[in-house]
Amino acid sequence: MNIAVFGTGMVARAIGPALASQGHSVIYGTRNPADTLTRTAPGPFGGPPFSEWHKTQPDALLGTFADAAEHAALIVNATSGSGSLPALEQAGQHRLDGKILIDIANPLDFSNGFPPSLSVCNTDSLAERIQRAYPGLKVVKALNTLTAALMVNPAALSGDHVIFMSGNDAAAKVQVASLLQQAFGWKAHNIIDLGDVSTARGTEMLLPLWVRLYASLQTPMFNFSLVRQSEAS
Numbered sequence: 001m002n003i004a005v006f007g008t009g010m011v012a013r014a015i016g017p018a019l020a021s022q023g024h025s026v027i028y029g030t031r032n033p034a035d036t037l038t039r040t041a042p043g044p045f046g047g048p049p050f051s052e053w054h055k056t057q058p059d060a061l062l063g064t065f066a067d068a069a070e071h072a073a074l075i076v077n078a079t080s081g082s083g084s085l086p087a088l089e090q091a092g093q094h095r096l097d098g099k100i101l102i103d104i105a106n107p108l109d110f111s112n113g114f115p116p117s118l119s120v121c122n123t124d125s126l127a128e129r130i131q132r133a134y135p136g137l138k139v140v141k142a143l144n145t146l147t148a149a150l151m152v153n154p155a156a157l158s159g160d161h162v163i164f165m166s167g168n169d170a171a172a173k174v175q176v177a178s179l180l181q182q183a184f185g186w187k188a189h190n191i192i193d194l195g196d197v198s199t200a201r202g203t204e205m206l207l208p209l210w211v212r213l214y215a216s217l218q219t220p221m222f223n224f225s226l227v228r229q230s231e232a233s
């Protein structure tokens with residue numbers, strides 16, 4: 001499948017190669033490809049600049065958000081929370097209509113330092129804002145509650161641990177769940193469909209807890225697990 005990964009940060013650098021390794025054709029979207037390829041400053045969280053990473057992935061295609069969306073059957077949103085709507089606007093509605101968007105972004109606001117606050121919460125969410133702005137897009141919120149390395153390698157943690165999906169289009173969620181299983185190794189019973197896109201409020205609001213756990217555990221390599229009462233008990 002032709003897949004556009006919007007973003008050039010650590011999520012895009014985890015998701016893109018994992019999809020490409022499964023035979024998908026991946027193109028990364030960025031604001032200005034020439035700038036992104038020549039930027040030498042580290043990323044916002046201290047990671048290497050995209051140009052350094054690109055040397056290790058010489059076949060990785062990079063274009064504008066519009067270039068990336070043009071031939072994509074599915075789009076992954078791995079832009080910052082504040083950059084998500086601008087990135088989609090740059091892609092253009094006619095290149096988005098009818099496509100699935102796996103929305104991994106979180107509306108984190110670091111303007112007052114750590115811990116970040118949420119720029120939208122309680123009665124709305126970033127996923128809903130995207131869905132309202134682009135009614136023709138099939139938004140499926142997923143993978144936003146764990147670190148990038150675990151998104152594409154759940155087996156790095158032993159035992160069952162879960163991810164969540166939110167979206168209005170049932171068929172799109174089935175397709176995304178299938179991709180997450182086939183490309184990244186998620187087990188079907190560990191992909192929890194929460195319901196319509198408004199349920200993304202809950203998973204985006206997990207982030208304040210997630211960042212505090214990160215600070216407390218001093219590692220991002222953890223995830224949430226559900227313990228349910230068994231039918232027999």
Ligand SMILES: NC(=O)c1ccc[n+]([C@@H]2O[C@H](COP(=O)([O-])OP(=O)(O)OC[C@H]3O[C@@H](n4cnc5c(N)ncnc54)[C@H](OP(=O)(O)O)[C@@H]3O)[C@@H](O)[C@H]2O)c1
Binds near residue numbers: 106
């Ligand atoms: N890092 C993780 O492990 C993790 C885990 C779960 C969820 N998330 C969420 O996933 C998303 C990506 O995270 P990340 O750490 O990979 O990268 P990030 O630093 O949060 O975002 C980087 C991307 O955002 C784009 N961007 C920033 N401002 C923009 C604007 N005004 N207009 C358009 N695009 C803009 C950048 O575009 P350029 O390429 O043009 O610079 C870049 O590609 C975030 O929303 C984050 O909250 C991250």
